[in-house]
Amino acid sequence: xxxxxxxxxxxxxxxxxxxxxxxxxxxxxxxxxxxxxxxxxxxxxxxxxxxxxxxxxxxxxxxxxxxxxxxxxxxxxxxxxxxxxxxxxxxxxxxxxxxxxxxxxxxxxxxxxxxxxxxxxxxxxxxxxxxxxxxxxxxxxxxxxxxxxxxxxxxxxxxxxxxxxxxxxxxxxxxxxxxxxxxxxxxxxxxxxxxxxxxxxxxxxxxxxxxxxxxxxxxxxxxxxxxxxxxxxxxxxxxxxxxxxxxxxxxxxxxxxxxxxxxxxxxxx
Amino acid sequence: xxxxxxxxxxxxxxxxxxxxxxxxxxxxxxxxxxxxxxxxxxxxxxxxxxxxxxxxxxxxxxxxxxxxxxxxxxxxxxxxxxxxxxxxxxxxxxxxxxxxxxxxxxxxxxxxxxxxxxxxxxxxxxxxxxxxxxxxxxxxxxxxxxxxxxxxxxxxxxxxxxxxxxxxxxxxxxxxxxxxxxxxxxxxxxxxxxxxxxxxxxxxxxxxxxxxxxxxxxxxxxxxxxxxxxxxxxxxxxxxxxxxxxxxxxxxxxxxxxxxxxxxxxxxx
Numbered sequence: 432x433x434x435x436x437x438x439x440x441x442x443x444x445x446x447x448x449x450x451x452x453x454x455x456x457x458x459x460x461x462x463x464x465x466x467x468x469x470x471x472x473x474x475x476x477x478x479x480x481x482x483x484x485x486x487x488x489x490x491x492x493x494x495x496x497x498x499x500x501x502x503x504x505x506x507x508x509x510x511x512x513x514x515x516x517x518x519x520x521x522x523x524x525x526x527x528x529x530x531x532x533x534x535x536x537x538x539x540x541x542x543x544x545x546x547x548x549x550x551x552x553x554x555x556x557x558x559x560x561x562x563x564x565x566x567x568x569x570x571x572x573x574x575x576x577x578x579x580x581x582x583x584x585x586x587x588x589x590x591x592x593x594x595x596x597x598x599x600x601x602x603x604x605x606x607x608x609x610x611x612x613x614x615x616x617x618x619x620x621x622x623x624x625x626x627x628x629x630x631x632x633x634x635x636x637x638x639x640x641x642x643x644x645x646x647x648x649x650x651x652x653x654x655x656x657x658x659x660x661x662x663x664x665x666x667x668x669x670x671x672x673x674x675x676x677x678x679x680x681x682x683x684x685x686x687x688x689x690x691x692x693x694x695x696x697x698x699x700x
Numbered sequence: 701x702x703x704x705x706x707x708x709x710x711x712x713x714x715x716x717x718x719x720x721x722x723x724x725x726x727x728x729x730x731x732x733x734x735x736x737x738x739x740x741x742x743x744x745x746x747x748x749x750x751x752x753x754x755x756x757x758x759x760x761x762x763x764x765x766x767x768x769x770x771x772x773x774x775x776x777x778x779x780x781x782x783x784x785x786x787x788x789x790x791x792x793x794x795x796x797x798x799x800x801x802x803x804x805x806x807x808x809x810x811x812x813x814x815x816x817x818x819x820x821x822x823x824x825x826x827x828x829x830x831x832x833x834x835x836x837x838x839x840x841x842x843x844x845x846x847x848x849x850x851x852x853x854x855x856x857x858x859x860x861x862x863x864x865x866x867x868x869x870x871x872x873x874x875x876x877x878x879x880x881x882x883x884x885x886x887x888x889x890x891x892x893x894x895x896x897x898x899x900x901x902x903x904x905x906x907x908x909x910x911x912x913x914x915x916x917x918x919x920x921x922x923x924x925x926x927x928x929x930x931x932x933x934x935x936x937x938x939x940x941x942x943x944x945x946x947x948x949x950x951x952x953x954x955x956x957x958x959x960x961x962x963x964x965x966x967x968x969x
Contacts, residue, residue, distance in 0.1 A: 519865050520865065530860075536911040536912075536917040538914070540913075545850070546865075548854045548862075548865060552850070579912070581911075581912070
């Protein structure tokens with residue numbers, strides 16, 4: 432991430448720029464939620480976006496995924512202005528879990544498969560390749576044994592894995608997580624975060640994690656925010672700081688990662 | 701039992717089965733998006749159209765259908781204007797529809813208006829032309845649902861994720877609303893405007909309780925709905941009951957039985 436965006440990033444047209452936010456302001460009515468924000472998230476950055484309620488985290492996130500238009504300024508994704516951006520499968524998104532209605536009848540498999548339904552797949556049926564990708568994601572996250580259960584019947588930690596599997600099924604370049612650990616017990620949170628860290632350290636992926644609580648991220652991202660804009664604080668670990676980017680197959684490496692950390696699950700198989 | 705040999709009863713049964721097929725399919729999507737009341741709204745608006753049809757001497761069911769479709773565009777427009785209060789758009793259009801219908805009724809005093817048939821349903825007066833209209837609408841609705849099944853699933857499950865994957869939300873929302881208007885427009889002839897909402901929502905309410913997956917829930921909702929339509933129409937034919945009301949009461953009876961059975965099963969666990 433660079434905070435002096437306009438000078439160093441040459442107006443965001445550099446190739447490693449995953450997200451560039453250029454002079455972006457957003458107003459609700461007359462209230463300025465975000466004022467003149469300049470941020471570039473570079474390839475393989477790990478960015479933690481922290482702020483209290485009403486700081487504009489969700490607003491910024493919704494702008495980045497194209498649900499809201501900035502009042503002023505420009506957002507680019509992978510160098511392209513967001514209005515013309517079409518490669519949405521390069522972005523994985525893990526929503527807040529509290530938006531899930533427990534009565535919704537979808538199974539784990541249906542949810543993970545839906546990660547593949549993008550604009551480019553419209554008017555096309557589900558292929559064998561899609562089913563295979565889905566099965567791989569399910570097994571990488573260790574949820575293949577619950578693939579046919581309704582998502583509302585699962586624990587918070589399991590649901591979190593389902594949403595992560597859905598986001599990873601396309602093997603995205605940018606992973607956006609919105610409050611990923613709310614309502615999950617401390618141990619599951621720590622496990623989840625270790626998995627995210629593993630993905631960052633071993634793979635060519637960029638992360639944007641939104642949270643109102645940075646405790647879990649501090650040990651990884653440090654205690655000093657790299658940029659403060661209004662009530663928004665950006666913590667960041669730059670790409671060059673993480674080591675051993677092996678660029679191996681994400682799904683396989685996640686499976687191995689789990690085998691290391693979860694002896695019980697591994698023994699069962 | 702000679703009523704079953706009568707052409708009017710056979711037409712009623714065929715029309716009922718067609719509507720019993722498409723209403724719960726579209727209804728499941730609506731219920732899961734917390735849009736259960738849209739059926740009532742569109743039904744009230746189409747009554748206004750029916751009244752206008754009588755006044756002008758034009759085929760009332762078609763005018764009602766056209767009104768419902770136009771209203772569905774307004775609902776979408778208002779829904780965008782009052783984003784987080786989607787139900788407001790429904791309340792506005794509903795009262796607007798009732799007001800317009802009342803206005804047109806009073807204008808039409810002295811005309812022989814068979815409006816009660818459309819308020820409470822008059823399935824036995826289903827003409828050959830009506831049946832063709834129902835058939836055409838069924839073909840359109842089923843084709844659209846099959847074509848956009850994946851996309852509608854994703855929008856229903858997680859609208860934000862749908863947006864992040866680049867799906868054209870506005871278009872798909874409009875498609876859903878217009879399809880709903882089509883279903884309502886023809887279904888008022890069967891169960892009447894005051895009851896049509898039940899055909900959309902009650903089968904979905906049943907299938908949410910027993911569905912094993914999203915797809916399975918859709919099938920189950922159709923089973924419930926067809927059981928109620930066929931059972932209700934036959935019972936009404938034998939004992940000379942009001943057909944629309946019998947269908948709806950059968951549906952609600954099925955829901956109660958399902959709830960009790962479900963509770964019994966949970967208690968045994």
